[in-house]
Amino acid sequence: MLLERDTPVDITLDGGWRITARVAAVGQDYVDLGPVGPPLQLPAQLRWCDATMAWKTRLGAARRRGVLVHAPDAGVLRMHPLGDPMKVQRRRFVRVPAELSTAVIAPDYRLTTRTLDVSVGGMLVAPAESLALEDTVRFALDLGAITIAGDGRVVRGTTDGARGILFSDLQGRAERRLSHYVAQRQRELIAGSRP
Structure with a gap:
């Protein structure tokens, strides 16, 4: 379930706020998420928030929980994943x-x-x-x-x-x-x- 640069991802913050982003960089314990449109920022001046990141793979879909914070680069958010990615199979049969x-x-x-x-x-x-x-x-x-x-x-x-x-x-x-x-x-x- 490795994420690659420019992979589109959907982010859902606890509380329901949603954004679409793209992978800007992947480190050993973080994923930097760049904007698809306007620069990214956490809502209501939050410094961090629990969130779920979801993306499509060749064999289905995957999602991962983590903590979302502002990255060192302006307009970029950083996800610190918690635990292993969870594979999600959306269809009844593997496609x-x-x-x-x-x-x-x-x-x-x-x-x-x-x-x-x-x-x-x-x-x-x-x-x-x-x-x-x-x-x-x-x-x-x-x-x-x-x-x-x-x-x-x-x-x-x-x-x-x-x-x-x-x-x-x-x-x-x-x-x-x-x-x-x-x-x-x-x-x-x-x-x-x-x-």
Whole structure:
């Protein structure tokens, strides 16, 4: 859960005050947070405040409690973390980035595209502008050694033309194969993030 320079973070102070910042520097026992907009400062002339810092990782999200103070540089706040970072998985299924070929058949359209990410519960595909929200679809997903098929529903879209498909009947062998693929991909990502 290492933070890197320029990583965007959300800070919530005890009491509910919220700000968005970016990582300016990381030390052994602190994280300096720089502004995304105007210079950062603690509210109401506080000298310190308990806070929670949250950020996205490749495998989900993480958050960390700590004490927030003014840093030596003007307009920068310093977080002194307490304890280990806590991983937060926001979704029911682990989602991993993966570029896989997939065919999607909607009521009035057939599409050959690629996944941006995949989980046992669904996939994000692009380009897919032709798919409409709430379309019921049939899909075939190429996992390399095997192709799995099933039904799904388009549940979200992005402004850049990607569509999220929620699987509705993935069971048995197909579910096991996809679960195996996701676990293997997760291990590869973790191994790749180690120095």
